[in-house]
Amino acid sequence: MTSTSPKKIAYQGEPGAFSHQACKRWFPDHVPTPFPTFEAAFAAVNAGECDLGMIPAENALAGRVADVHQLLPHSGLKIIGERFLPIEMMLMGVPETELANITVAFSHTMALLQCRNSLLALNIKPEMFHDTAGSARALSETRELNRAAIAPEIAAELYGLKILQRNMEDAHNNTTRFLVLTAQDQVVEPAAEKILTSFVFGVRNIPAALYKALGGFATNGINMIRLESYIRDGIFASTFFYAEVEGRPSDRLLKLAFEELAFFAEEVEILGVYPMDPFRATQGA
Numbered sequence: 001m002t003s004t005s006p007k008k009i010a011y012q013g014e015p016g017a018f019s020h021q022a023c024k025r026w027f028p029d030h031v032p033t034p035f036p037t038f039e040a041a042f043a044a045v046n047a048g049e050c051d052l053g054m055i056p057a058e059n060a061l062a063g064r065v066a067d068v069h070q071l072l073p074h075s076g077l078k079i080i081g082e083r084f085l086p087i088e089m090m091l092m093g094v095p096e097t098e099l100a101n102i103t104v105a106f107s108h109t110m111a112l113l114q115c116r117n118s119l120l121a122l123n124i125k126p127e128m129f130h131d132t133a134g135s136a137r138a139l140s141e142t143r144e145l146n147r148a149a150i151a152p153e154i155a156a157e158l159y160g161l162k163i164l165q166r167n168m169e170d171a172h173n174n175t176t177r178f179l180v181l182t183a184q185d186q187v188v189e190p191a192a193e194k195i196l197t198s199f200v201f202g203v204r205n206i207p208a209a210l211y212k213a214l215g216g217f218a219t220n221g222i223n224m225i226r227l228e229s230y231i232r233d234g235i236f237a238s239t240f241f242y243a244e245v246e247g248r249p250s251d252r253l254l255k256l257a258f259e260e261l262a263f264f265a266e267e268v269e270i271l272g273v274y275p276m277d278p279f280r281a282t283q284g285a
Contacts, residue, residue, distance in 0.1 A: 008033045010041040010050035016133030016155030022085045022178050023054045024154065038067045046076045046183050053077065053181035059087070060175045062110055068179070069230045069242050072271050073200045079272025081180035082196070084279040089115050089168040090153050091124075092136060092161040097145040099164040107135045107150035115150055115168040122165070124148070136161055175279075179272075189248045192275035196225075197249055201265040202232075202240045209264060210241070216260025217245065220253040240267075248273055 009030035011019035023032035033050055035041040045053040058064040072079075089111055093102060105112075105119055106127035112119070119126055129135040129149075136155035139147060148164060149155070156163050189195070203209040217224050226244040247254040249270060262268055 006031050007052075008044075008050040009052040009054055010035055010044045011054045012036070012038045012041045012056075014131050014133040014137065016136055016151060016158045017131070018085060018087060018152050018176060019054055019056060019178070020133070021152045021154045022056075022083060022176075025085070026083050026180075027052065027054070038065075038071055042071055042075055042077060042181075045181055048183065051182070053179075054083075055179050055181060056176050057082075057179045058177050060173060061114065061171060064228065069200075069228070070232070073240075073267075073269055076183060077181045078184050079179050079198050079274050080182050080184070080190075081274050082277045083178045083180065084277055085176050085178060087114070087169060087174040087176055088153065088166070089150050090156060090163050091115075091118075091148050091150055091165040091168050092139070092156045093148040093164050094139065094143050094145065095160070095162045096143075097148075097162070097164075101145050102148045102164065103146045105148045105150050106138075108132045111150050114170060114174060117170045118165075118168045133158075180274075189250060189273050190275050194276040195246070195248050195273060196244055196276050197247060197254070197273050198242070198244045198271040199269060200240055200242050200271060201261060201268040203265050213261050213264040215264075216257035219260075220257045222247060222254055222257050246276070 007030045009023045009027050010033050011023055012035055013019050015034055020032050030052060035044060041053055044050045055068055056065050057068050091105060102124055104127050105124045106129045108131055109128050111132050112126040132151040133155045135149035136151040136159045139149045140159035140161060150168060203213050223246040224243060228242045229239050232240045249255060249258060
């Protein structure tokens, strides 16, 4: 009798992080596997150590995760899905304490900024820590009655803490978009009705190069929903672009747009063809 090992999904961060929560929410049949860096998570998927990767790409308030744009091209990984996770910050303490006892809350800088008004209203002093989930883990070890951590709900469950107040975030529309990655060899077009195609490209250092490169998308009526520039390899003269459009590369009009892009651009690489998350419809996308 043979047994098969459980599937794994890689994420960056400590157990109890928002990425961990995203893994459990959408891939409950996979074992969430933490890695200290994005590079390590990518490498684990590429090597087959993990079947999938759950990587944050952008946040509604903090913007894009720059490392992901740098790592995806030429990584050998492909995007096969997107997921949107509402970011809900929980104020948590040890089971023996109460909200009235808390004088200090510690967490990652971004989490503290997102909860600034709530902390002021409770007269709680913020204190920086390197990681949201890490603050919960640290509190579970120190057991201080006057200190609380700000972290995802999953961290309270994982480290045996009590939620003292929910939804500490000042902006309740705060959402993080995750990309689901795999080490598949080629882009496989899904059968879903609404499809996104992600790709990167560089442009030649000539006047109007970007305008000419993107002209085919406009003339062929392609909806481009994202276009971002980034510096590759620290060379300011070498500007690359990350883009997302609606449609499949095999669609006639999108195919024509890519043909025109290839004429004016360089190093065009399709990073993924995947279903559009229904969450977009709730945002008017």
